[in-house]
Amino acid sequence: MNSRKKKKNHIFIYLLAAIIVFISISPIIWIFITSFKARVDIFAIPPIWFPKINFENYVKEFTGGSSRLPYLFNSIKVGLFSTLIVVILGTFAAYGLAKFPIPGKKNWEFWILSVRMMPPVAVVIPLYMIMRSIKLLDTSMGIILAHVGFNLPFAIWMLAGFLRQIPKDIEEAALIDGCNWFQAMIRISLPLSTPGLATISIFSFMFSWNELLSALVLTGRTAKTLPVAISEYWSNTQIRWEAMAAVSIVYIIPIIIVTFIIQRYIVRGLTMGAVKE
Amino acid sequence: MIVPLPCFLGGNNMQKRMSKVGLILIFPSIVYLFFLSIYPTIYTVFLSTKDYNLARPHKAFTVGLGNFIRLLTDDLFLRSMLNTFFIAVISIILEMVLGYMIAEVFDKRLKGMEVLRTIYMLPMMVTPVVWGLVWVYIFNPNFGLANYLCDVIGLGFQPWLAEANTAIWSLVLINIWQWTPFTAVIFLAGLSSIPKDIYDAASVDGANWWKIIIKIKVPSLKYVAMVTILIRLMDNLRLFDLVYSTTQGGPGSATETMSFFIYRYGFKFFNIGYSSSAAIIVLVLIIFVSQNLIRFFYQGGEIGE
Secondary structure (H helix, E strand, O other), X not given: OHHHHHHHHXXXXXXXXXXXXXXXXXXXXXXXXXXXXXXHHHHOOOOOOOOOOOOHHHHHHHOOOOOOHHHHHHHHHHHHHHHHHHHHHHHHHHHHHHHOOOOOHHHHHHHHHHHXXXXXXXXXXXXXXXXXXXXXXXXXXXXXXXXXXXXHHHHHHHHHHHHHOOOHHHHHHHHHOOOOHHHHHHHHHHHHOHHHHHHHHHHHHHHHHHOOHHHHXXXXXXXXXXXXXXXXXXXXXXXXXXXXHHHHHHHHHHHHHHHHHOHHHHHHHHOOOOOOO | OOOOOOOOOOOHHXXXXXXXXXXXXXXXXXXXXXXXXXHHHHHHHHHHOEEOEOOOOOOOEEOOOHHHHHHHOOHHHHHHHHXXXXXXXXXXXXXXXXXXXXXXXXXXXXXXXXHHHHHHHHHHHOOHHHHHHHHHHHOOOOOOHHXXXXXXXXXXXXXXXXXXXXXXXXXXXXXXXXXXXXXHHHHHHHHHXXXXXXXXXXXXXXXXXXXXXXXXXXXXXXXXXXXXXXXXXXXXXXXXXXXXXHOOOOOOOOOOOHHHHHHHHHHHOOEHHHHHHHHHHHHHHHHHHHHHHHHHHXXXXXXXX
C-alpha cells in the first residue's frame, strides 16, 4: 500500500518536472519549428506546428552574398583566441595567488574581483575611444582584447579556488623530489585541476560567445560577431523571422552541447564559487 | 620521521624569493586588467566632466559637474532609473519564489532528474539577444503564439510589447522566464547540502512540512539566497541586451533602462560626455551592490583560507 502511494507520488513529481522543463524550453522548440517554415507559413493562424522539414532557411542564410557564415567564424575566432589568452594569463595569476606568499594578497584578490563587477557599459565608451586611437575598431583583435579584459578576473578567481583544493602535500612531495615550482605546476597541479581548467575555458568561451555590448560598439561591418548579426534582424517594420530562427538555432547548438559537458560546474561557475554543488 | 625541509619551508630568503615569483606570476594579469578596466574607468570619469560630442567638429570643453546636474533633472534618465529598479525588484522577487518551488521539485532524487535539470537550465545559457528576438516573435500582437494561446484560453487580445503599460511587464516576464532556472539551480544546490537525516529527525519530532520549511530550510538557504539576490541585482542594474533586442526603450520611454540610456546617448547621439556621466552613476550604484557581494564571495569561495 505504502509503496503504491510512493509510486503515485513519483509519477506526480515527474509530471511536474516535465511541465516545468517544457515551459522553460518551449521558446527553443518554437524557433526550431519556425526555422523550417517557409515565409508564408510564419503568419498562419492557427500556427503550423509541424512544418515540412526543409533546410532552405539554413542554406539561404549561410551561403551566397549575404551569408552569415563570416560572422559565425568571427564569433568562433574571438571566442577561441580570447579564451586562449584568458587561460594562459589566468593560470599563471591563479597559481601565483593560490600557492605563493604574495605581499598584500588579499588586496590583489579583492581588486581582481572588483574588476569583474564592473558594468561593461561603464567602460565601453573609453574602450571605443582607445580602440579608435590604436586603429583596432572593427577588427577581431579589438573584441578579443576587450573580452579578455572581461573574462580574466573570473578565470583567475575560479581557478585559484580549484588550485587551493589540491592538497599541499602532493606538491610538496614533488618539490622534495627535486622539481622546481614550474615543473610542479605543469606536472602536478594543473593536471590535477583539469576540471577547473575545463570549466574556466568553457565559461570564458561562452561569455565571449554571448557578449553583445562591446561587440556591438567595437565592430562595424567586417568583424561583427554572431550576436550582433542576429540583433540586426531586429527592425521596426519587418523581421525575417524564419531567417532569424535558423541563424539562432545554429547559434544555440554549441551552447546546448557545452551545457551538458559542464553541467556539474554550472552553479559554481555562474556564482564564481560562492555556491558549490 | 619527517624531516622539515629547510630549502623551501624555512628561511627568510626562500620566503622572499617565493613571494617574488608569485608577484611575477600575477604581474601580466594585473597590467592587463589595469589597461582594460582601470584606465577606461578613469577615462570615463574624465569624460563625464566634459561637454563632448563626437559628431561635432569643435573640441570638448569642461563643464565640471554640469552633466550630472543635467542628468538628475533629465526626465528620460530618471525614468530609466525607475524602470531599471522596477524590472529588477519585480523580477528578482518572482524569480526567487518560483525558483525555490522549482528547486523543491528537482530536489526529489529520482532517476533522470539530473538530465531534466540540465535541459531546464538551457535558457539562461544563451544570450538574451536571441531570446529578445524570439519573444518579440512570440509576442507579436497579430500572428504571435502568445496571442493565439490567449485567444484559445479566452484571454483575448493582448498588446504585449506594443503598448507602454504592458511592455515593461512583458520584459519582466521574459526576464523571469530566462533567469528563474538560475535561482532554481542555486536553491537546488543549497537544498542538497542540507543533510537528509535532519528531515527524518524533524518528522519523528512531529514537525509538519511548514515547520520544516521555516525552521530548517529557510535558515539553511539564507546564504545562497543572499548571493542570488545580489548577483541578479547586479545583472539587472546593467540590463542591456534584452532591451536592445526587444523594445529599444520604447514605446516612448516605457522600457528605457540605464544601460540602454548610456548606449543611446553614447553611440546613437554621440554625446560621449553626457553618456559617461550616466555611466558613472550606474558604476557607483553597482559598486555599492558589489561590495556586499564580494563579502559573500570571500565567505563561500575557498580563497579566504
